[in-house]
Amino acid sequence: MIYPAFQIDSRIQDAAARAMEKIAPVLKGIDDTTDYNQQKMLSAFISSGVSESHFAASTGYGYGDRGREVLDQVYAKALGAEDALVRYNFVSGTHALTVALFGVLRPGDTMLSVTGLPYDTLRGVIGLTGDGNGSLKEFGIRYEQVDLLPDGTPDYAAIAQRVTPSIKMVYIQRSRGYSLRPSLFVEDIERIAKIAKEKAPNCIVMVDNCYGEFVQRDEPTSHGADLMAGSLIKNPGGGVAPTGGYIAGRRDLVESCSYRLTTPGTGKEIGCTLGNNRELFMGAFHAPHVTGEALKTAAFTAALFSEFGYDVTPKPDEPRADIIQAVLLRREEALIAFCQGVQKGAPVDAFVTPEPWDMPGYDCQVIMAAGAFTLGASIELSADAPLREPYAAWMQGGLNFHSGRLGAMLAAQSMLERGILEA
Structure with a gap:
C-alpha cells in the first residue's frame, strides 16, 4: 500500500509487488545475518562495560577520556580486531585510509594494490593524480598494481607472482567504487592474504573496508587482514554518527596509525571528544541493523529495475559483499532522472533537484542524490x-527499508514521467 501523498503509477506498484515476491528468500537471509551481527554488537557493548559515564565530554588534550578508550574497544570487538582507532575528527573514509597508509608505510616501501586502480579520491593520496604535493609518492613510497581479470575478479596467479619480500603492503579495495566489478567477500580477502603471507610473511595486508562492514558475519580482520579502515557515515556509524572514521586491526599497526593522527609518543592517549561519544556509541549499536536495511533496499532496487529490463549488479538474488547496488541505465538522461527521483524520496531536501557538477577528486561531472540528515552519509x-x-547509477543506503523501497520506486516514477522507462 502506497501512501496517497506519493503519486506512483500503478504499473510501477505492480512491478514492485512482483519484486517483493521474488526477493522474499533474500530478505530472510539478510535478516539472519543482521540478527547475528546485532547480537555480536550487543555482546561487544556488554563485555566492554559501556555506561552513561562514557558519554561525558572531554576538552583540551582529552587525557583520561574513558569513553574514547571504551569506544575503541567496542569497535575492535565487533570488527574482530585486536585494536581500533575510532575518532570523530576523521573527516572522511579517505582520511582514515590516508592516516593508515602514512601510519605504517615509510620512504622506500612499496605498496601493491591487488584490486586494480583504487577509488578516485585515493589516487591523489598515492600520487597517481594531482600535483603530488603531500602524497605517498612525494615521500618516496612506491606504488605498484595488479589489475583485475576481465570479469572483475582478483587475478590470484598474478598476485602470487608480484608479491615478493620487498613488498611492504598488499592493498585491497573491497567495494567496487565507481566500477562494475564484483565487490569482495571476506573469503576472497582471506585467499589474497594467504597468498601474500606465503610470499612475503612480513607484509601488511590492508583493506579499504568502506561499504562492507556488517554485510557478512565476519570482517576482513578475522580473515587474514592486518589493517582496515572506513567511514562512520557509512555502515559502521549506523546513520547516527555525524562524522568520523575508524582504523582497526593489529594492535601495533593501530598504534602506529595513532601516531600519525596525533603525535609519536602520545598516539591514542590524547584527543578530546567534545561530547561526540554518545552519538558514536549509539551509531555503532545501530550499525548492524541499519546495514541490513540498506541491503534490503539494494536487493529490492535490483529486483524492481530488473522488472523493467535493466541490467543490475549484483542481481537481486546474488550474494552481496557491500551495500552498493548498480543499475545500468544506458543513457545520460535516464541516469539524471533516476537520481532526481531518488532525491524526491529523501526526508531532507526532497524539494531539491540534483544536477551534474564538477566535484573535487573526480575526473568528470558527478550527479548525487542525497537528502540526508548527515551531509554525504552513504548509509542514508x-x-x-x-x-x-x-551511465550506471550507484545506489546505496537506506536508514529503513520502508523509505528505501519507496525511494527506488520514485526513481522509476521520475523516469516514467520523462518517457524513459518502459513500464
Missing part, C-alpha cells in the same frame, strides 16, 4: 554516478 539513501559510460 543516496544515488550517485559520474556522467560517463555506462
